[in-house]
Amino acid sequence: MSDTTQNGPMLAADGTPLKRSLARALRRQKMRALMLISPLLIFVLVTFIAPIADMLFRSVENQMVSETLPTTTQVLGEWDHSAGEPPAEPVYEALYYDLFIAAEAKEHTKLGTRLNYEYTGVSSLFRSTGRGLDDLGDDYLDELEEVDDRWGEGAFWYDLMTGTGSTDEDLVAAHAKRLEQLTGDKLSGDVGFAPSTEIAALLPKTTAAYADFAVYTALVDGDVVAEEDPWESVYVGLMTDLQTADVASYSGPEAEALQTAAEAAQGIEYIPLKTFFAEEDEDWLNVDIWATVQTYSSKYTSGYFLNAVDLQLTPDGIEARPENQQIYIMLFKRTMFMSLAITFSCIALGYPVAWLLANLPASKANLLMILVLLPFWTSLLVRTSAWKVMLQQQGVINDVLVWLGLVDDAARLVMINNQFGTIVAMTHILLPFMILPLYSVMQGIPPSYLRAAKSLGATNWTAFWRVYFPQSVPGIGAGSILVFILAIGYYITPEIVGGTTGTFISNRIAYHISSSLNWGLGAALGAILLAVVLLLYWAYDKIVGIDNVKLG
Amino acid sequence: MALTIAKPTSAVFAAGVAALFGAFFGIFVGTATGSTLLGLVGGAAVIFALSWAAATFLRGQEKAARWGFIVLFTAGGFLFSGVPGLVLGLIFGTFFGWLTFYVASGRYRTGLPPYSTPRQVLWHFAFRTIAGLILVFLITPILVVMPLSFNAEDFFTFTPEMLSFDPEGYSLKHYRDFFTNSDWQGALWNSVRIAPVATILAVGFGTLAAIGLSQPHVPFRQAIMAILISPMIVPLIISAAGMYFFYSRIGLQGTYLGVVLAHAALGIPFVIITVTATLVGFDNSLTRAAANMGADPVTTFFRVQMPLILPGVISGGLFAFITSFDEVVVVLFVGSAGQKTLPWQMFIGLREQISPTILAVATILVIISIGLLTTVELLRRRSERLRGMSPS
Structure with missing residues (x-):
């Protein structure tokens, strides 16, 4: 294998130093092992770990407010809610354009729903205001059309906004990017429009509104910008700009029309947007609503987690939720309590059976083992349906009790759709997970210890309690953690036999994901549950070791 | 004694x-x-x-x-x-x-x-009675479901006709319903379409990885093991929620492929655990001997290693199969109406319009479980015999 020379390192057959040769062989071995593992590792990372990470991300993600109302949240940043005054005009102006495009993209109701989790009533506020946004622009358009018919025409507007000279491509790109954020879709294609720098400087709000319109028309609807009539928001922008802009010196296309409009605008009653919103709904002057928007305008929030523990993030800091909305702490406590009750019932029922199995001759024990393994292998739904059938008021157990005269026919026991039903059914379902680890530990306890204790004068009880029981504690620990971990995350059985009082936190998670659609809160509740399970699992690993997980 | x-x-x-x-x-x-x-x-x-x-x-x-x-x-x-x-x-x-x-x-x-003493004798028998009652508790639900599935009435309890062994009280109508009702047949067909593919995926990737994990030098072995086992530890509702979020992001939510991938992920830990357990007793000198006689690694794998670990692979596959076949939480979220599996249909039946057909389905599933349990047990014994351990 190797040559040993008098001086110098040991060499392998091919002349390389033995140390290096060995290291290389080892490295190759490691690489081979990793190559064998990597397909599965990638598979699990993509199909399982990524979803879990996504869920954790969603529990803090809060981009909806800043993505739907990007300008508003930016302008609102300087506003101080503690003064007790609603924000000033610029905020309402920003809100108008943000809300307009959001309403066109039908995203404003989603935002309303999102903010409604934090402040009740916001949902209807957004929905009703979204319907009224067009009216203001329509009124202005009517007035402008009296001066010049062409104000309502797409081609006229396109010429006006395109202007002459250099164009501002960046502005359109920025608006396209903002629209992408709003809709969450990847938008591609050519807008076919860019405002001239001159007009962008002269009529900034009009240009911004028109750019929104152009981007949406071209990229989402797929129409030609010049052929479509502009949005009502553009007229609002124009009216706002005309209040201050000096259009007399402008000489681009349609300059005359613009100047005539500017003159006419003197005679048109301009409604500040703050007034407009206040008329749409009094609530827009509500400081609390604005404070809520401000609080949730950051990209990430601890709000969902706070909700999950019955707190809420308010503009004034973290506060407890109103009494009637505090349910999650209670649910967590109930989940814990019921899981503990199930664990203890499993210990109480599993210990004697495991003891019997461990102390019977192997042939008999194997036979009885089938009785333990059969339910273990039977479909969860089969066992749950069996319990539903047995525990019903018209079910087998009640029938037997009535037949024996122990229970009156009129007063049949309510054993289902409550905590009792859940605990019984889940104890039955999880009992094998207690018996199997207990059995394997008890098998390793020599029966002679018990006999030795007795021959030294211990009573049956002392011998059991002082000698046998302490040795079986590892089995109890392993079984308990296993049962507890499984119980705490159970969904199906509580859903079917739990009714309203016997449900777990997992049922609430499912509710938030499929019914209330408050995904963030569902994710936060899930993240807390996951943390508890991982902590318990870590303890399980310390006590038992992952490698000792056995099946059947 | x-x-x-x-x-x-x-x-x-x-x-x-x-x-x-x-x-x-x-x-x-x-x-x-x-x-x-x-x-x-x-x-x-x-x-x-x-x-x-x-x-x-x-x-x-x-x-x-x-x-x-x-x-x-x-x-x-x-x-x-x-x-x-x-x-x-x-x-x-x-x-x-x-x-x-x-x-x-x-x-x-x-x-x-x-x-x-007489008291000890009494306690001995009392204890056995208690343990016996607990075993009865374990088995009763299954025993109750089986006869009730032959009920001629749409009741969930024993009718007087059944108790007096009157043939009139028994019928196969719930089984007939299961085999003729399009809802149930569609659900069965979906289960049969999803479970084997998920099993093949889990077994294919899982066996390779288990062999890799059993090599003497694996960097980050603990961490990798923890990741691969995690689908078994994370509560199903959390896996389901995460998959729902993530799969709807990448367009897999509500598709056949999405459900298959999710079920394969859930089945993988079982394959890893059973196959690595089989490989613990594997004598590596056998592969060296094969290589020594001129076999290339692929031949060695299929002719020497595979036959020896096959029992473990098959029982891992059975575990993965039954995981997918019984799974309901994840498919509820990741699947759509087109992927309604048998457990899903049962779940709907239990939650909404409870029909006794469920009991017939349950009985059939119990019989399948018994068959699988027997197979796994026989395979385990065979594996231990092959590896020279005494069957216990």
């Missing part, structure tokens, strides 16, 4: 013990015929008399006496209430005949140390 020699006990003692049981069963017989109290007293009296007589006069002819019990009880039961009485009589006759002589001959003490 039969240290204790069976010492015959007195006839009165044997008859007394039997009478206690007689009183207990008398309660049920009495309730069925009208008077619970009469049944209790009557049962005790009849059994006491019979047992005393048998233990006193027929002590020598145990076999004949026990047959006597059976004949007497069966005939009595039949005259009393027809076929159900006959069945009950047969059971009671066998039991009381055995009990009388078990106690009378003193055989009940053979499993106990000779110095046991």
Whole structure:
């Protein structure tokens, strides 16, 4: 294998130093092992770990407010809610354009729903205001059309906004990017429009509104910008700009029309947007609503987690939720309590059976083992349906009790759709997970210890309690953690036999994901549950070791 | 270790013990015929008399006496209430005949140390009764479901016709419903379409990875193992929620592929655990020997390693299969109506319009489980034999 020379390192057959040769062989071995593992590792990372990470991300993600109302949240940043005054005009102006495009993209109701989790009533506020946004622009358009018919025409507007000279491509790109954020879709294609720098400087709000319109028309609807009539928001922008802009010196296309409009605008009653919103709904002057928007305008929030523990993030800091909305702490406590009750019932029922199995001759024990393994292998739904059938008021157990005269026919026991039903059914379902680890530990306890204790004068009880029981504690620990971990995350059985009082936190998670659609809160509740399970699992690993997980 | 020699006990003692049981069963017989109290007293009296007589006069002819019990009880039961009485009589006759002589001959003490006090003997049997009751608790739900699935009525309880073994009370209509109802057949078809593909994915990737993990030098072995096992540890509702979020992001939510991938991920830990357990006892010199004789790694794998670990691979596959076949939480979220599997259909049935067809499906599933359980057990024994361990 190797040559040993008098001086110098040991060499392998091919002349390389033995140390290096060995290291290389080892490295190759490691690489081979990793190559064998990597397909599965990638598979699990993509199909399982990524979803879990996504869920954790969603529990803090809060981009909806800043993505739907990007300008508003930016302008609102300087506003101080503690003064007790609603924000000033610029905020309402920003809100108008943000809300307009959001309403066109039908995203404003989603935002309303999102903010409604934090402040009740916001949902209807957004929905009703979204319907009224067009009216203001329509009124202005009517007035402008009296001066010049062409104000309502797409081609006229396109010429006006395109202007002459250099164009501002960046502005359109920025608006396209903002629209992408709003809709969450990847938008591609050519807008076919860019405002001239001159007009962008002269009529900034009009240009911004028109750019929104152009981007949406071209990229989402797929129409030609010049052929479509502009949005009502553009007229609002124009009216706002005309209040201050000096259009007399402008000489681009349609300059005359613009100047005539500017003159006419003197005679048109301009409604500040703050007034407009206040008329749409009094609530827009509500400081609390604005404070809520401000609080949730950051990209990430601890709000969902706070909700999950019955707190809420308010503009004034973290506060407890109103009494009637505090349910999650209670649910967590109930989940814990019921899981503990199930664990203890499993210990109480599993210990004697495991003891019997461990102390019977192997042939008999194997036979009885089938009785333990059969339910273990039977479909969860089969066992749950069996319990539903047995525990019903018209079910087998009640029938037997009535037949024996122990229970009156009129007063049949309510054993289902409550905590009792859940605990019984889940104890039955999880009992094998207690018996199997207990059995394997008890098998390793020599029966002679018990006999030795007795021959030294211990009573049956002392011998059991002082000698046998302490040795079986590892089995109890392993079984308990296993049962507890499984119980705490159970969904199906509580859903079917739990009714309203016997449900777990997992049922609430499912509710938030499929019914209330408050995904963030569902994710936060899930993240807390996951943390508890991982902590318990870590303890399980310390006590038992992952490698000792056995099946059947 | 039969240290204790069976010492015959007195006839009165044997008859007394039997009478206690007689009183207990008398309660049920009495309730069925009208008077619970009469049944209790009557049962005790009849059994006491019979047992005393048998233990006193027929002590020598145990076999004949026990047959006597059976004949007497069966005939009595039949005259009393027809076929159900006959069945009950047969059971009671066998039991009381055995009990009388078990106690009378003193055989009940053979499993106990000779110095046991009467209280210890009582505790010994009381304990076994308790453990027995718990085992009954474990098995009863399954036992109740099976006969109820043959119910001729749409009830979830035993009808009087069923209890009197009237053929009218039984029917296969729920099974017929299962095999003709398009909802159930669609669900079955979906389960059959999803589970095998998920199993193949899990077994394919899982076996390779398990072999990799069993190499002597694997960097980050603990971390990798933790990741691969995690689908088994994370509560299903959390996996389901995460997959729902993530798969709807990448367009897999509500597709066949999405459900298959999710189920494969859930089945992988089982494959990893069973196959690595098989590989623990694998003798690596066998592969070296194969290589030494000129086999390339692929040939070595398929001709030497694979046949030896095959039992582990198959039982891992069965675990993965049953995981997918039984799984309902994840498919509820990741799947859409087009992927409605059998457990999903059962779940809907249990939550909304509970129909007895569920019991027929449950019975079929129990039979499938028994088949799979037997297969896994046989495979485990075969694997241990192949690897030179004694089957335990």
